[in-house]
Amino acid sequence: MSENTSRRPDRAALLIALGLVVIGAVIAWSTYNAGGPRGYSPVGPKTVPFVIASVLVILGIFTAIAGMRGDFPEREHHDxxxxxxxxxxxxxxxxxxxxxxxxxxxxxxxxxxxxxxxxxxxxxxxxxxxxxxxxxxxxxxxxxxxxxxxxxxxxxx
Structure with missing residues (x-):
């Protein structure tokens, strides 16, 4: 394939990206709505779930970009x-x-x-x-x- 030929968006990659963003959003929403003691420190039991949610959303965005560019390699057939x-x-x-x-x-x-x-x-x-x-x-x-x-x-x- 030549460099000028553009590949179509990878629908599987876009679906994975959507899943990552949805999972990240659900974790963030669940963490935000979870009760718990409020402490004096900004770092608490809700910090790590928010970090995980943020990373999942960021990974979802990068996966969507790569999927739109068609940067994913061709996948093998799976049994x-x-x-x-x-x-x-x-x-x-x-x-x-x-x-x-x-x-x-x-x-x-x-x-x-x-x-x-x-x-x-x-x-x-x-x-x-x-x-x-x-x-x-x-x-x-x-x-x-x-x-x-x-x-x-x-x-x-």
Whole structure:
């Protein structure tokens, strides 16, 4: 492509820019309307959220400028199947955590994320994920005395 040829505005970049500005505005609005003690110092608990909101809005503006100029490189085609495996694992974990417990639900998440990354068959990754998740549950629930959802596997201990 020659230097004189101008690219069309990148709609995906403009959509990302809009999302950044909206998220920044929501954070700023929420922080502004949040109650809390007013102190003598201008720096307080609302300072960091306002800084984050400002940075997001500024990033959104720069992203919009780059999108209007067409400065973003061409993107590769993406296969949606791995993302669907990962999202499916997250949905299964969220829906089954209270009924089957942390170890089994997180083990299923592990297996589906591994499948999304193209690793191992499910018959192998599900038990591996459950064992790893049980070890994590044991460390957090018994060692650190933190409360994680317990299912039939955790109730054996």
């Amino acid at each position: 949606p199947k791995p993302i669907l495996w990962i999202l499916g694992g997250l949905v299964i974990q969220m829906l089954s955590m209270k009924t089957v417990g942390f170890s089994i639900a997180t083990g299923l998440l592990f297996a589906l994320v591994a499948k999304g990354f193209g690793r191992g068959p499910l018959w192998m990754t599900i038990p591996i994920g459950i064992v790893f998740s049980f070890v994590i549950w044991f460390i957090f629930a018994k060692g650190l005395q933190l409360s994680l959802p317990a299912g039939p596997l955790e109730r054996l201990i």
